[in-house]
Amino acid sequence: MTAFRSLLAAAALCAGPALASPCTDQADALDRQLSGTADAAVSASSGGQGVAAARESQAVQPPPGNQPAPPSGPFQSPPREAQATQRAADAGAAGDRVVQAKATVNRARELAGRGDEAACLGAIAEARRQMGP
Amino acid sequence: MIANLSRRGLLGGIAAGGLVLGIGLPAARGQQQQRFGADGMPNGWRDDPRLFVAIAEDGIVTITCHRQEMGQGVRTSIPMVIAEELEADWSKVRVTQAPGDEARFGNQDTDGSRSLRHFFTPMRHAGAAARTMLEAAAAKQWGVPAEEVRAANHAVLHEKSGRSLGFGALARAAAEMPVPDRTTLRLKDPASFRLIGKDTVGLLDNHDITTGRAGYGIDARVEGMLHAVVARPPVFGGKVTSFDAAEALAVPGVVKVVAIDAPAIPSEFQPLGGIAVIARNTWAAMQGRDKLKITWDDGPHAVYSSDTYRAQLQEAARKPGKVVRSAGDVDRALAGAAKRVEAEYYIPHLAQTPLEPPAALVRIRDGQCEAWACTQAPQATRTRLAQRLKLPEDKVTVHVTLLGGGFGRKSKPDFVLEAGLCSQAMDGAPVKLTWTREDDLHHGFYHTVSVERLEAGLDADGKPVAWLHRSVAPTIGSIFAPDPKHELPLELGMGMVNLPFPIPNIRMENPEAVAHARIGWFRSVSNIPHAFAIQSFVAELAHAAGRDPKDYLLELIGPPRLYDPTDLGDVWNHGEDPKRYPIDTGRLRRVVEAAAEGIGWGRAMPQGSGLGLAGHYSFVSYVAAAVEVKMGSRGEISFPRVDIAIDCGPQVNPERIRSQMEGAVVMGTGLALSAEVSFKDGRVQQNNFDAYELTRIDSAPREIRVHLLPSRDYSQPLGGVGEPGVPPVAPAIANAVFAATGKRIRQLPIRDQLTT
Incomplete structure (x- = not known):
């Protein structure tokens, strides 16, 4: 467990009764899912700002299409580049949606900590929407 | 002076002096399992010693650097890593620059502060593999187990018999040895490093840089070349409505005026478009540009203040x-x-204002395009040059010069494409395209x-x-x-x-x-x-x-x-x-x-x-x-x-x-x-x-x-x-x-x- 996760756990413990709520259970499950997608987003990008910027910007396409834009000038063979861009898109729009959903999950935890289960569940639903299909 | 590697050059070296540990096409090795770092980059990485190490019979070791030098010292540091594992004498190491060819060399896009982060281990492997091949050749020649010999200081030694052979003497035989699997390689104990982590090696190109011998993109020169500058839209996204080139063409030395289409937006690395003036010398091209009468459509970004x-x-x-x-x-x-x-x-x-502004020389002849450019991204340059000139990629070669600073500007090959378009407009004649400082500041x-x-x-x-x-x-x-x-x-x-x-x-x-x-x-x-x-x-x-x-x-x-x-x-x-x-x-x-x-x-x-x-x-x-x-x-x-x-x-x-x-x-x-x-x-x-x-x-x-x-x-x-x-x-x-x-x-x- 990382120090940050330890910190989150400590914060959750302080929240007391909310820890065991159905909403925090859902938040935990969503967090695990988001962590996996976050790693996929990292791997779908690259070490250089040029390639990463190209892939990320093509992967982050607004609804309703949510399809990655075709690579404007490939950095490798077109099929491989298209595959890489698709992988970035699949990884929560190159992590863009993951970042937003993570923030919303954290807000859900905060709401649960205050005992507002309904608002927490609302935030969880919002996080799921942010993650996309 | 920076030297470029070409297949022809290497083969010539073989004929002339016995360059025997030369290039070979990379073995497609298991690089797909890992996802991060160099593994995630387009075209990944290579560690085949035949790509990076060549040893001549006189013992000179030529190491190919596939990353671009812009003052950060990568042409020193990458070869240092190989030379370290190779046990080469640094004074007998020469460095040559790879052209843009990621299918051969792996990723060459020099940005993101990652040349050594991504290539430290592959280059160690390349050096260790070459050393292992030299040791194997010596052991075979002496008829002793390979475990009994070891390379040190540019030679292979057999301590039991006191025999030794220099790298040059072993080079030809070493080239016949199989390339060892990387999992079997014996990497050096860092405690025995002579080069890595030490302050013993200065900047390889330092002498050339400080004495004016270094060759930058702006210095590239071939016989009969023309010179070009471009009048670009003063506003990003603008385009030419109309132009009158009569006065420009009247400037002595100006030979042609060429329109370059404005790109679609998003424009990625494409040229901004405008009017190119091609002349016998740079000064005439600039004078001609000043005489152009252009009406611009500034487009939607004219509101930007x-x-x-x-x-x-x-x-x-x-x-x-x-x-x-x-x-x-x-x-x-x-x-x-x-x-x-x-x-x-x-x-x-x-x-970014690199002290050397963007500059490139392009020539097209017999269906082959050659570019000499100060580019951080030679493969991206090659791909886009091929696309824009409608040539097969294997007909395009991008030679990389030294870069007089890059800072990210020279990751974008728009200036090389401009040179290519100008050369194409001149039926393939070599054209050197130069950006002035004003161009660099206005169109970056x-x-x-x-x-x-x-x-x-x-x-x-x-x-x-x-x-x-x-x-x-x-x-x-x-x-x-x-x-x-x-x-x-x-x-x-x-x-x-x-x-x-x-x-x-x-x-x-x-x-x-x-x-x-x-x-x-x-x-x-x-x-x-x-x-x-x-x-x-x-x-x-x-x-x-x-x-x-x-x-x-x-x-x-x-x-x-x-x-x-x-x-x-x-x-x-x-x-x-x-x-x-x-x-x-x-x-x-x-x-x-x-x-x-x-x-x-x-x-x-x-x-x-x-x-x-x-x-x-x-x-x-x-x-x-x-x-x-x-x-x-x-x-x-x-x-x-x-x-x-x-x-x-x-x-x-x-x-x-x-x-x-x-x-x-x-x-x-x-x-x-x-x-x-x-x-x-x-x-x-x-x-x-x-x-x-x-x-x-x-x-x-x-x-x-x-x-x-x-x-x-x-x-x-x-x-x-x-x-x-x-x-x-x-x-x-x-x-x-x-x-x-x-x-x-x-x-x-x-x-x-x-x-x-």
């Missing part, structure tokens, strides 16, 4: 935006805080402009309990996708969302910003505005809390611990494995402490002098800068001393790391004091270095002391070096100015904010 845009960014920063990180309840914590502090920081557009890929707004709530002890950061900036993504309005994950991950301060209530937002200029990456990229804002704000909080800025910063960083960057909302992490490259607050602490100790933090300062400090994590390295400023009687700033400390993990070439840190301080000083690109009616207002001022000798720090935090564990991952030195410099300067004057700098450049 920096003053009004800044106001728009500020307005956006004062309203909620897309939430990109959240913990706790910031609003409640701010409402309940004992003290609230808020500040807005403005960081303008910057231009600019560093973004941003407003960073921070708010914090402090408790009764002055400790932050809430942190709100809004970053508003047009994104690099605008050159790749239509009309994006938010920063990309990679931009947010550059020192914003991955803030490693254990504050219980944090919210970070990214309101919308529309790009009106061509945005590109500039050395250190978004780390510059993020570090400037955050490290300035920390010092502001320290002041509000009545605390020493260094102590306060260290308390905010907290005790040593590791963060998974994705837990903080950084889903880029420079493409590196978050588990292998966690954020280590202990390392951040240590560089802050080292820089502070170096400058003598806490010593009594005379009136008008002050110390400032900043620390920042970027490109998976940790850097802190401590700056001493001295104010003159009219508010002019001088820098008696800067101490900069870096922890980049294991070090390959300490001399180059120091050099990069020194360069970063000089560049950081310039962007803090004087560098700014501003727009009015869509046009860049700065023309040359009189208005876009770089650091000059009289404004450079008198003394720069670099502190390299030791790391001898070469099993640990390497960090970046080329870029991470820049971000902490400007905030350290601003903090020092505050210490000296009590005036807080919240916008860059400082320029005349302090003069009376």
Whole structure:
């Protein structure tokens, strides 16, 4: 467990009764899912700002299409580049949606900590929407 | 003089002198299983020694460098790694430059401070494999087990019999040996390194550079070449409505005027379009350009003016935006805080302004296109050149020259494409296309402009309990996708969302910003505005809390611990494995402490002098800068001393790391004091270095002391070096100015904010 996760756990413990709520259970499950997608987003990008910027910007396409834009000038063979861009898109729009959903999950935890289960569940639903299909 | 590698050249070498450990096509090895770092890059990596090592019968070892040299020393450091494992005598090593060919060499895109991060291990393997082949050849010749021989100092020895053979004598036989599997290679014990981590090797190209023999893109020359310059749209996205070239064509020496189509938007790396003037010499081309009569359609970005845009960014920063990180309840914590502090920081557009402006030479003959260019990305250049000229990619060769600075500008091959189009218009005649300094400033890929707004709530002890950061900036993504309005994950991950301060209530937002200029990456990229804002704000909080800025910063960083960057909302992490490259607050602490100790933090300062400090994590390295400023009687700033400390993990070439840190301080000083690109009616207002001022000798720090935090564990991952030195410099300067004057700098450049 990382120090940050330890910190989150400590914060959750302080929240007391909310820890065991159905909403925090859902938040935990969503967090695990988001962590996996976050790693996929990292791997779908690259070490250089040029390639990463190209892939990320093509992967982050607004609804309703949510399809990655075709690579404007490939950095490798077109099929491989298209595959890489698709992988970035699949990884929560190159992590863009993951970042937003993570923030919303954290807000859900905060709401649960205050005992507002309904608002927490609302935030969880919002996080799921942010993650996309 | 930089030498380029070509198949013909190598074969010629074989015929002439017995170059026997030569190239071969790379074996497609299992590179698909891993996903991060070099594995995730287009075309991955190679470690086949036949690609990188050639040994002649006279013993000269020629090492091919597939990364681009722009002053960072990669043409020294990559060969050092190979030579180390090869047991080569450095005095017998020569270096040749690979052309753009990632199918052969693996990724060549030299950006992101990652040449050694990605290629340290593959290059060690290449050197060790070549050494193993030499040892195998010697063992076979002597009829002894391979385990009984070992390479040392450019020869292979058999201690039992006292026999030895030099590399040259073994080269031909070694070439016949099978390339060993990398899993069987015996890498050197770092304790026996002679080159890596030592200060024994100077910059390979130093002599040529300092004596004028070095060959840059702007020096490229072939017989009968023509020269070209381009009149480009003065506003990004503009195009030619009509033009009259009669007077231009009347200029002696001008041979042709050629229209270049404006690109579709997003324009990626394509030329901006305009009118090219091709002439017998550069001067005639420039004179001809001046005589062109062009009517421009400025397009939608003619409304772009920096003053009004800044106001728009500020307005956006004062309203909620897309939430990109959240913990706790910031609003409640701010409402309940004992003290609230808020500040807005403005960081303008910057231009990379490499001292060698973009320049390229292209020739097309017999269906083959050859380019000589100062490019950071030769494969991307090759691909786009082929596309634009409608040639098969294997008919295009990109020779890489030395780069007289790059800083991200030369990752974009638009200038090479312009040269290619001009050559094509001249039926393939060689055309050298040159950008003037004015061209470079007016038609660049600019560093973004941003407003960073921070708010914090402090408790009764002055400790932050809430942190709100809004970053508003047009994104690099605008050159790749239509009309994006938010920063990309990679931009947010550059020192914003991955803030490693254990504050219980944090919210970070990214309101919308529309790009009106061509945005590109500039050395250190978004780390510059993020570090400037955050490290300035920390010092502001320290002041509000009545605390020493260094102590306060260290308390905010907290005790040593590791963060998974994705837990903080950084889903880029420079493409590196978050588990292998966690954020280590202990390392951040240590560089802050080292820089502070170096400058003598806490010593009594005379009136008008002050110390400032900043620390920042970027490109998976940790850097802190401590700056001493001295104010003159009219508010002019001088820098008696800067101490900069870096922890980049294991070090390959300490001399180059120091050099990069020194360069970063000089560049950081310039962007803090004087560098700014501003727009009015869509046009860049700065023309040359009189208005876009770089650091000059009289404004450079008198003394720069670099502190390299030791790391001898070469099993640990390497960090970046080329870029991470820049971000902490400007905030350290601003903090020092505050210490000296009590005036807080919240916008860059400082320029005349302090003069009376």
